[in-house]
Amino acid sequence: MHRFKIGSKTADAFIIRDDEFYHLxxxxxxxxxxxxxxxxxxxxxxxxxxxxxxxxxAVCRIMKEEFPGVEAKTAVYLVMGLAKGEKMEWVIQKGTExxxxxxxxxxxxxxxxxxxxxKAGEKVARWQKIASEAVKQSRRVVEPEVTQIADxxxxxxxxxxxxxWLIPYEDETxxxxxxxxxxxxxxxxxxxxxxxxxxxxxxxxxGARERLKASSxxxxxxxxxxxxxxxxxxxxxxxxxxxxx
Amino acid sequence: MHRFKIGSKTADAFIIRDDEFYHLxxxxxxxxxxxxxxxxxxxxxxxxxxxxxxxxxAVCRIMKEEFPGVEAKTAVYLVMGLAKGEKMEWVIQKGTExxxxxxxxxxxxxxxxxxxxxKAGEKVARWQKIASEAVKQSRRVVEPEVTQIADxxxxxxxxxxxxxWLIPYEDETxxxxxxxxxxxxxxxxxxxxxxxxxxxxxxxxxGARERLKASSxxxxxxxxxxxxxxxxxxxxxxxxxxxxx
Numbered sequence: 001m002h003r004f005k006i007g008s009k010t011a012d013a014f015i016i017r018d019d020e021f022y023h024l025x026x027x028x029x030x031x032x033x034x035x036x037x038x039x040x041x042x043x044x045x046x047x048x049x050x051x052x053x054x055x056x057x058a059v060c061r062i063m064k065e066e067f068p069g070v071e072a073k074t075a076v077y078l079v080m081g082l083a084k085g086e087k088m089e090w091v092i093q094k095g096t097e098x099x100x101x102x103x104x105x106x107x108x109x110x111x112x113x114x115x116x117x118x119k120a121g122e123k124v125a126r127w128q129k130i131a132s133e134a135v136k137q138s139r140r141v142v143e144p145e146v147t148q149i150a151d152x153x154x155x156x157x158x159x160x161x162x163x164x165w166l167i168p169y170e171d172e173t174x175x176x177x178x179x180x181x182x183x184x185x186x187x188x189x190x191x192x193x194x195x196x197x198x199x200x201x202x203x204x205x206x207g208a209r210e211r212l213k214a215s216s217x218x219x220x221x222x223x224x225x226x227x228x229x230x231x232x233x234x235x236x237x238x239x240x241x242x243x244x245x
Numbered sequence: 246m247h248r249f250k251i252g253s254k255t256a257d258a259f260i261i262r263d264d265e266f267y268h269l270x271x272x273x274x275x276x277x278x279x280x281x282x283x284x285x286x287x288x289x290x291x292x293x294x295x296x297x298x299x300x301x302x303a304v305c306r307i308m309k310e311e312f313p314g315v316e317a318k319t320a321v322y323l324v325m326g327l328a329k330g331e332k333m334e335w336v337i338q339k340g341t342e343x344x345x346x347x348x349x350x351x352x353x354x355x356x357x358x359x360x361x362x363x364k365a366g367e368k369v370a371r372w373q374k375i376a377s378e379a380v381k382q383s384r385r386v387v388e389p390e391v392t393q394i395a396d397x398x399x400x401x402x403x404x405x406x407x408x409x410w411l412i413p414y415e416d417e418t419x420x421x422x423x424x425x426x427x428x429x430x431x432x433x434x435x436x437x438x439x440x441x442x443x444x445x446x447x448x449x450x451x452g453a454r455e456r457l458k459a460s461s462x463x464x465x466x467x468x469x470x471x472x473x474x475x476x477x478x479x480x481x482x483x484x485x486x487x488x489x490x
Contacts, residue, residue, distance in 0.1 A: 070466045094473045099465070138467040177490035220344070220489040221315045222383040228339045228476075235480045236490050244465040245422035245481050
């Protein structure tokens with residue numbers, strides 16, 4: 001069954017509009033009588049039947065409301081240094097499938113990829129679209145937000161003060177991620193800082209430790225690429241709190 | 246320091262030949278006096294200095310022999326249904342970084358990608374090269390083998406009889422991967438069966454349960470793409486046995 005982010009709803013019906021509507025009529029060519037599922041990021045999901053299609057919206061009669069237990073209970077955010085090629089897209093797609101709560105692209109000192117102004121906005125819009133598609137692929141009901149590209153100083157404002165910050169760091173030999181998570185609370189958000197290809201500078205790591213109270217952790221003895229580190233740490237955190245597997 | 250798979254060694258020196266030699270002289274343009282590291286898949290690693298370069302080999306004097314604790318102690322194999330696009334390459338690359346012991350490409354009923362004969366051999370050679378590069382990137386000292394493309398009936402021959410088989414399966418709701426791993430032994434190999442884009446057929450799953458004694462497991466409530474499932478299950482198994490994080 002095809003899944004759509006709904007535009008609005010009443011007690012009996014939900015309405016599909018805009019890009020989602022375009023996708024329904026032009027790409028999928030669905031018609032009156034077809035079954036569809038709708039969600040609105042509240043955690044609920046509705047099974048419906050297309051009742052009518054006019055020139056810019058589809059009205060779907062609700063057959064069933066559900067609260068699928070598909071979302072992770074722990075809110076885990078990926079905060080990733082701008083990386084080249086398709087890496088951001090890859091992490092956003094798979095991070096969404098896996099259950100991340102949100103994604104914050106971060107400007108860092110060693111980042112090769114530079115994004116400002118209009119180009120930055122366009123890139124973020126594209127990344128949000130990827131998250132949106134991955135939500136449907138994975139049958140999630142809440143779409144993670146991809147924020148505008150942040151600088152280090154923005155991070156304290158973007159996530160709440162009780163956020164527990166992790167910084168997987170190549171040079172960290174003492175603290176395993178598993179042990180550090182034992183000291184974390186599942187009810188508070190967790191944010192994972194991932195460096196770009198060149199890694200974080202020592203100044204960035206100590207800045208994160210100071211201002212964000214970030215715990216630097218080791219992901220094990222093998223060197224991981226930035227995108228592998230992002231997914232690995234996300235998977236390990238979600239698994240630790242029972243949200244995966 | 247650049248890392249090379251060595252051709253041969255004596256007590257005092259190791260020799261770099263063939264593709265590795267080409268890479269050393271033509272690509273990296275290293276010279277007499279440069280420091281290099283060598284490994285030979287035995288688990289050892291040697292730090293050396295290039296002593297001489299002739300037309301087809303480089304002799305490197307050994308300064309130090311090490312046994313870096315970089316390899317995973319648990320042998321975990323990924324057995325992946327042939328998938329389209331770059332998915333096999335991604336999984337092989339990142340699986341190697343993460344620490345997998347080997348990779349077996351598998352022909353399955355729903356696989357869209359078909360590979361036979363000469364083309365299959367060429368693809369496997371390419372995949373092995375990707376593993377080889379990822380070994381160097383991650384500073385591993387043992388290169389995982391990518392076997393020739395297997396059919397279901399080959400699997401019992403390729404891995405030893407004590408291998409513990411896992412089959413992450415979308416329709417599995419009862420068994421969590423974590424619980425199943427509690428019943429596994431770290432000393433015996435673990436092999437993870439990953440379906441192609443269309444998944445495994447029910448007949449393939451029951452065949453694996455019967456012939457390989459595979460445990461079908463759930464990776465959680467969200468639907469994962471084939472390549473995400475491959476890495477997720479690998480990460481979860483390695484983490485469970487302390488080989489990651």
